[in-house]
Amino acid sequence: MLILGGGGELHPRARAIRPDLRTSVVCQQQTVPYLQQPDRIQRLVVLPAGASTAEWLAAARYIDQIDPVDRMVNYTEYDTDKTAAISEDLGLPAPSRDTYRYVSDKCAMRARLAAAGIDDTPAALVSTESEVRRFAESAGYPLICKPVSGVGSRGVSLIRSCDDIPTALRGGAEAAHTLDVTALMVERFHEGQEFSVEAFSDRGRHLVACVTEKHIEPTRFVELGHVLPAPLPTGSQDLVEKTVTDMLSALGVENGVTHTEVILTDGVVRIVETHLRPAGDKIPKMLAHVSRIDLVDALARQSLGLEAFEDVLAARRRFGSGPATYAAIWYASSDAGGRVDAVDGVEEARGMDGVVEVSVDVRAGDRLSPLTMSRDRPAHAWAVGDAPEEALQRARAAVGVLRFHVSA
Missing domain, CATH: 3.30.470.20 (ATP-grasp fold, B domain)
Known part of the structure; x- marks a missing residue:
């Protein structure tokens, strides 16, 4: 099996099902620390961020020549254009280029769903305040502004009036840069x-x-x-x-x-x-x-x-x-930042009724950031209950006993 990108626990799961499975991995440098059971990977080809499709193809062909590939997977949502190219080159099944494009490019998805009569939410690519204002003239406020491809709620802003446009564009552009994306989009905001x-x-x-x-x-x-x-x-x-x-x-x-x-x-x-x-x-x-x-x-x-x-x-x-039976998870969040000195209450939270897991993702010396994206959440708890309200209350209560000691 040729695995493109990371995949977390899916690699060990596949090996547990097929103990004789041979795996080769092609991934970016930043993925390497997160590979599970690296000692059981037969071949690991590491490419720099921004490596071309030609480099990915060369890596896949090299592996296929040495140990012919029977199956190919990409368990992630990254490098999908390379995945489609390798699939076509090696003749192995994977989502099509169009499917990957619809999923990764939210404006393309909007156009496809509108054409199919499934969702006619108006959307447009934008780069300037005047383009947003023109879109608002037809779509109306409020609007959502976000990178055309993104994860973890990065750069997502609500535009309730023209006064919000500069801040939304600035925040979206900053997030797009970190996501290696150049385009921003706006679309109608739905309350619900x-x-x-x-x-x-x-x-x-x-x-x-x-x-x-x-x-x-x-x-x-x-x-x-x-x-x-x-x-x-x-x-x-x-x-x-x-x-x-x-x-x-x-x-x-x-x-x-x-x-x-x-x-x-x-x-x-x-x-x-x-x-x-x-x-x-x-x-x-x-x-x-x-x-x-x-x-x-x-x-x-x-x-x-x-x-x-x-x-x-x-x-x-x-x-x-x-x-x-219901399950619920709740995340800790902070309105202020600072250096974490200590976190108390973890064992108390783990001992509460219905609580299955409590996890703290920061340690002493780490920086606690105000909540702007998913990775800013410093802890979570999840719990079960006989009703949805009970499960949620238990998860929130467990997070509520966690105490973060923070200094400037």
Whole structure:
């Protein structure tokens, strides 16, 4: 198996399923520290950031000549253009160039969904204040401004009036630079409850495994918490599922796990964005805990050419017919920055009712940053309960006993 980019726990999962699996990895230098079980990688080719498609192709061809590649995967959302090129060159299955483009370029996604009659949210590429103002004349305020490709809520701003445009463009441009993206976009802002949809696809068949309720910081749109399964009425659940599966078909998604963010507003489902990877923020782990729907395992099995769709379908049916157990995660956040001197309360939080995991991601000497993006969240706790409110209250209570001692 040729693995492009990182992939976290998916590499060990695949090796556990096939102990005789030989793996080669091509990745960027920044990925190397995060590779799991590096001693079990047969070949590791490290490329500099910004390496050309030709370099990636040369690396893949070199590996294929020495140890012919049977399967190829990219478990991440990075270097997808290189993945498509290598797929075509080696004749191995992977998402198409168009699918990768629709998913990574949010303006392209908007155009495709509008053409398919799924979501007509207006959007446009912008670079100047006058372009934003012209767009607002037709779309109206409020608007969202963000990098056309991005992760972790970086550079996302709400524009409620023309007074907000300069700050939004400046913040978006700064974030775009760190993301190695040049383009910004604006689109109509939708008021409503936000959810994420975790789905599994196999040869064009799509199955929604879970809908997750999201709790968002209202100005920077950073995710503060999640509850699953989302406490949705049946009609709303069905509408969300149909919209997302129609979207996956329209974008040409054939296989794999997807994580799609949507907003339910006035009985209409609006697509925010989708990703060709499992969700972050412990969502797959929480889902497996309460339902035995293990999307990470399913993806690992599928990447090896093994059947996985029917297993996910059977687990979903069992989960839907039995008594509900809910899971929720909550993140710590700060309005101020400083140097972390100590963190107290961790063991107390771990001993609270229903708490499954408490994790602190900063240590003494680290800098605590005000909340502007996902990586600014210094800790989290997740818990289970017999009702969504109970699970969420337990997770929030566990985070509430954590005490961060910070100095300037």
